[in-house]
Amino acid sequence: MIVESREAKVFAALAISMTVGVVILQSLGNNPPSAGAFCLSRYTRAVPVEEAVLSRAAQPVGRWRRIEMYYSGTMSGNIQQLAFLSGLGNPEDINCHYVICNGIGGSDGQIQPTEKWQRQQPVNHDWLSHQSQEASGGQTIFICVIADGETTRPTDMQIQITEALVKGLCRKFDIQSESIHYPSDWQ
Numbered sequence: 001m002i003v004e005s006r007e008a009k010v011f012a013a014l015a016i017s018m019t020v021g022v023v024i025l026q027s028l029g030n031n032p033p034s035a036g037a038f039c040l041s042r043y044t045r046a047v048p049v050e051e052a053v054l055s056r057a058a059q060p061v062g063r064w065r066r067i068e069m070y071y072s073g074t075m076s077g078n079i080q081q082l083a084f085l086s087g088l089g090n091p092e093d094i095n096c097h098y099v100i101c102n103g104i105g106g107s108d109g110q111i112q113p114t115e116k117w118q119r120q121q122p123v124n125h126d127w128l129s130h131q132s133q134e135a136s137g138g139q140t141i142f143i144c145v146i147a148d149g150e151t152t153r154p155t156d157m158q159i160q161i162t163e164a165l166v167k168g169l170c171r172k173f174d175i176q177s178e179s180i181h182y183p184s185d186w187q
Helices: 002-028 049-053 079-085 130-136 156-173
Strands: 066-071 098-100 111-113 140-145
Touching: 049 111, 049 156, 066 156, 098 156, 140 156
Parallel strands: 066 140, 098 140
Antiparallel strands: 098 111
C-alpha cells in the first residue's frame, strides 16, 4: 500500500512538472532565454560552417590557395555597417569574403558570407599591402573579424567559429596550413 501511494506521488509530481515546463516554453514562443554558460540558444541564427562554405557560383578546387584573417578596425558591425563605414554604401561591394560578427551588429560568431564569396570573386587589391597583393594573386580568401584589435579583441565565439570556418575551407579547397594567416595577436 505504501509503495503504491509513493509511485502515485512521484507520477503526479512528474506530470505536474512536465505541464509547468510546457507552459513556460510555450509562453516564451520564439524568444529563447538569454544565453547562459551552457545554453545553445546563441546558435539558433548561426549559419552552419558547411553551409557558409558553399556559394552560388561554381567552386573549382584550385581556385583558392590562401586564407587571410584581419580585424575590421571597428568595435562593432556587420556587412551592411562595414559597407556604410567604408563609404561603399552597397554591401555587395565590401572587400572580403566573410564577416565574423562579435555580438554587436550581428550575433556573436555569426558568419556572414559576402557577395564576393557568393560569386567567387577576388577582393579589390587597392586596400591590401604590397606583400599581400603579391602573395595572394587573387586566390586568397579574406575573412574580416569584427574587432579593432586594440580595445576590442575577438570573442571566444568568434575565434571558435573562425577556426571552424577555416578548417571547412581548407577541406573544401585543399588549402595547406602554411597558407593560413591570422593577425599577429590572434588568441
